[in-house]
Structure formats: structure tokens, C-alpha cells
Amino acid sequence: xxxxxxxxxxxxxxxxxxxxxxxxxxxxxxxxxxxxxxxxxxxxxxxxxxxxxxxxxxxxxxxxxxxxxxxxxxxxxxxxxxxxxxxxxxxxxxxxxxxxxxxxxxxxxxxx
Amino acid sequence: xxxxxxxxxxxxxxxxxxxxxxxxxxxxxxxxxxxxxxxxxxxxxxxxxxxxxxxxxxxxxxxxxxxxxxxxxxxxxxxxxxxxxxxxxxxxxxxxxxxxxxxxxxxxxxxxxxxxxxxxxxxxxxxxxxxxxxxxxxxxxxxxxxxxxxxxxxxxxxxxxxxxxxxxxxxxxxxxxxxxxxxxxxxxxxxxxxxxxxxxxxxxxxxxxxxxxxxxxxxxxxxxxxxxxxxxxxxxxxxxxxxxxxxxxxxxxxxxxxxxxxxxxxxxxxxxxxxxxxxxxxxxxxxxxxxxxxxx
Numbered sequence: 442x443x444x445x446x447x448x449x450x451x452x453x454x455x456x457x458x459x460x461x462x463x464x465x466x467x468x469x470x471x472x473x474x475x476x477x478x479x480x481x482x483x484x485x486x487x488x489x490x491x492x493x494x495x496x497x498x499x500x501x502x503x504x505x506x507x508x509x510x511x512x513x514x515x516x517x518x519x520x521x522x523x524x525x526x527x528x529x530x531x532x533x534x535x536x537x538x539x540x541x542x543x544x545x546x547x548x549x550x551x552x553x
Numbered sequence: 554x555x556x557x558x559x560x561x562x563x564x565x566x567x568x569x570x571x572x573x574x575x576x577x578x579x580x581x582x583x584x585x586x587x588x589x590x591x592x593x594x595x596x597x598x599x600x601x602x603x604x605x606x607x608x609x610x611x612x613x614x615x616x617x618x619x620x621x622x623x624x625x626x627x628x629x630x631x632x633x634x635x636x637x638x639x640x641x642x643x644x645x646x647x648x649x650x651x652x653x654x655x656x657x658x659x660x661x662x663x664x665x666x667x668x669x670x671x672x673x674x675x676x677x678x679x680x681x682x683x684x685x686x687x688x689x690x691x692x693x694x695x696x697x698x699x700x701x702x703x704x705x706x707x708x709x710x711x712x713x714x715x716x717x718x719x720x721x722x723x724x725x726x727x728x729x730x731x732x733x734x735x736x737x738x739x740x741x742x743x744x745x746x747x748x749x750x751x752x753x754x755x756x757x758x759x760x761x762x763x764x765x766x767x768x769x770x771x772x773x774x775x776x777x778x779x780x781x782x783x784x785x786x787x788x789x790x791x792x793x794x795x796x797x798x799x800x801x802x803x804x805x806x807x808x809x810x811x812x813x814x815x816x817x818x819x820x821x822x823x824x825x826x827x828x829x830x831x832x833x834x835x836x837x838x839x840x841x842x843x844x845x846x847x848x849x
Contacts, residue, residue, distance in 0.1 A: 513760045517758075
């Protein structure tokens with residue numbers, strides 16, 4: 442049942458206009474960070490984007506439980522998003538997605 | 554009692570640009586830090602040794618306006634990081650008046666000998682290292698143990714690890730070194746962030762501790778409890794004596810109304826003896842703290 446860990450993440454940027462923010466780009470950014478830090482096996486993390494909001498630049502995604510610490514570490518070590526200094530602020534983590542459902546409004550559920 | 558609230562970030566480099574400084578402080582507030590230290594570094598080895606007796610250390614930057622602005626949100630401390638090579642520094646430190654104006658004193662040794670000195674005799678609170686060039690230093694096991702016994706803390710900054718992957722390698726190497734030599738005892742994590750995007754939330758930092766070879770508990774303590782310990786130790790070093798405030802909540806009633814006067818006579822007889830005993834007790838009680846202070 443609870444094989445996944447859910448992250449609620451907000452992207453903070455110096456100049457938000459300069460970047461393209463899509464689920465695909467976000468996913469590749471995180472997976473690149475994982476791969477550069479934990480090698481090939483880390484890069485093969487199974488990551489699903491549950492919710493995505495362009496307006497608030499906020500994402501809910503999930504990873505298998507055993508990748509939780511790695512993903513969180515990699516996420517906090519990301520310093521740039523498309524060459525712009527950024528900060529992925531982890532707003533919350535949970536084992537169930539229900540905790541976040543209310544927070545993000547007007548988002549289309551999307552899976553990559 | 555000096556109040557400090559978690560979480561702590563004991564290394565925010567001082568920035569002349571007020572706007573930048575405010576941006577960093579605002580971000581710190583948002584992330585949930587309550588006590589921070591603004592860091593100012595000072596290179597001792599560059600100073601000419603000819604001047605004796607004069608003040609060697611700089612006065613702290615004036616941050617009163619920032620303190621006022623963030624009065625209810627942040628407690629801002631001041632810290633000096635002394636980069637040094639030779640061990641003659643101890644004398645300069647003991648006579649310096651400016652040094653007492655800083656809340657925290659950190660040492661950043663440049664050589665192995667200086668690092669050993671830093672662990673064993675340095676009168677500061679924190680031992681830090683330069684993430685760019687510091688990876689060549691390696692702490693010796695015995696010195697590490699002495700440092701732990703003296704209540705010194707080793708600092709690891711995480712911002713350089715975010716900025717550059719080469720630094721990251723060096724920092725992990727350094728942290729693993731601490732882990733091998735001293736089981737990662739007495740380690741604190743602080744930011745050292747140049748701009749606000751290099752800051753991370755306290756829980757993220759605690760989680761980052763995993764890659765630095767700390768356990769979950771040590772990771773949490775590194776941003777919380779250990780920093781409090783440093784602060785208290787630094788305060789006691791700075792003030793020289795520990796001051797205690799006792800606050801009463803109304804009058805204290807000693808006597809019981811039910812007891813008769815007969816017993817009072819007995820008590821009178823005991824009175825003088827009691828007072829002597831109390832005096833003796835006081836004397837014995839006072840002695841140990843003085844001893845401890847001398848050691849510290």
C-alpha cells in the first residue's frame with residue numbers, strides 16, 4: 442500500500458521568466474541531479490509526477506520508498522534550473538498523497 | 554537565561570550590500586531558522602607580527618539596524634572566523650578586546666599543525682575548514698578526541714556543495730574523514746551561503762547529513778541541539794562567569810501556621826549551627842565551578 446513517498450516541492454527562482462517550466466523538464470532536472478550524484482543506479486529512480494502547477498511552480502511527485510532519502514538529498518543539492526540559480530523548497534513529504542490534495546488548486550493530474 | 558530558538562544557522566557570511574543581506578535573512582526566516590550568526594572572516598597570517606600589544610582583530614560590523622528590523626523573527630549573533638597558520642595567535646586572542654564583542658569564535662587552520670593546535674588549545678568554539686583548499690588537511694584521531702572533550706564543534710558548510718560538484722567531492726571527503734577519525738561526533742552543519750538560493754530548509758539540511766556520514770540523530774542535532782550547546786559555551790567563555798537569574802513568583806512562605814512556639818525554641822538553638830553549615834555548603838558548592846572555569 443504505502444510503497445511510495447510523496448513530495449510536495451516548490452521551485453524558487455531568481456528570475457522566473459527566464460525558464461520553461463514543464464513536467465518533462467522538471468523530471469529530467471531531478472533525474473539528472475540524481476544521476477550525477479548517485480550514479481547510474483540512482484538515476485534510474487522511478488519517479489512519477491502526480492500533480493503539477495505552472496502558476497505556483499509547485500509539484501507533487503512520488504518515488505519508491507527506498508529512494509526517499511536519495512531523492513531528497515539530490516533535490517536539496519540542485520543549485521541551478523536551466524542555468525538560473527534556484528532552490529527547490531520541500532514543503533512537505535508524506536507517505537500518502539491525500540495530505541497534499543487540498544493544497545494545489547487548478548492542476549491537471551499528469552503522469553510522466 | 555539567554556534564549557535561542559531552533560533552528561540554527563551559524564554561518565551567514567557578511568555582505569556589504571544591505572539589500573542582499575536582507576534577502577538572505579528574509580529567506581532564512583521563511584525557511585524556519587530562528588537563530589543565526591553573521592560571519593566575518595579574518596586572516597591572521599597576513600598581519601605583520603611586528604605590532605605587539607595593539608589590537609589585532611577587527612571590530613564587528615555594525616548590524617544593529619538588521620537586528621532591529623528582524624527583532625521578533627530572528628536572533629542575530631556575530632561570529633568571527635580566524636584563518637591562521639602559526640600558533641602565536643593564542644596570545645593575541647587572550648589580550649584582544651574586540652574579540653569579546655563577537656558571540657562566537659571559529660578557527661580555520663591552514664596547516665595540519667595548526668589544526669592540531671586548534672583542536673587542543675584554541676580558545677574558540679568552532680573548527681571549520683575551507684571547502685576549496687581544505688581537503689588536504691586531515692585531523693588526527695587523538696586531537697579529534699581532545700576537541701570533543703573540550704566541547705569544540707566541527708563545522709561543515711553545505712552551500713559550497715550546492716554551488717560546485719568539485720567542492721562537493723572535497724566536502725564529502727572531509728566529512729568522511731571526520732566520520733572515520735571520530736565517528737562524526739560534535740559536528741554542526743551551517744550554510745555559508747553567498748546568496749539566498751544557496752539556503753536550504755533545516756529538515757533538508759538534516760537529511761543532507763546522510764551524505765556527510767552522519768546518522769539521522771546526529772543530523773538533526775547538527776542543526777539544533779549542538780548549536781545551542783555552542784552558544785551556551787561561547788557565552789560562558791565570553792562572560793567569564795556564569796550568571797543566574799532567579800525570578801520569583803510572589804512571596805515565599807517558610808513557616809507553617811500549625812506549628813506551636815515550643816518548637817521554635819528548638820529551632821533557635823539549631824539556628825547558629827544551621828547557618829554555619831549553610832556557609833560551609835556554600836563554600837563547597839562554589840568551588841567546583843571556579844575550577845571548571847579555569848580549565849575551560
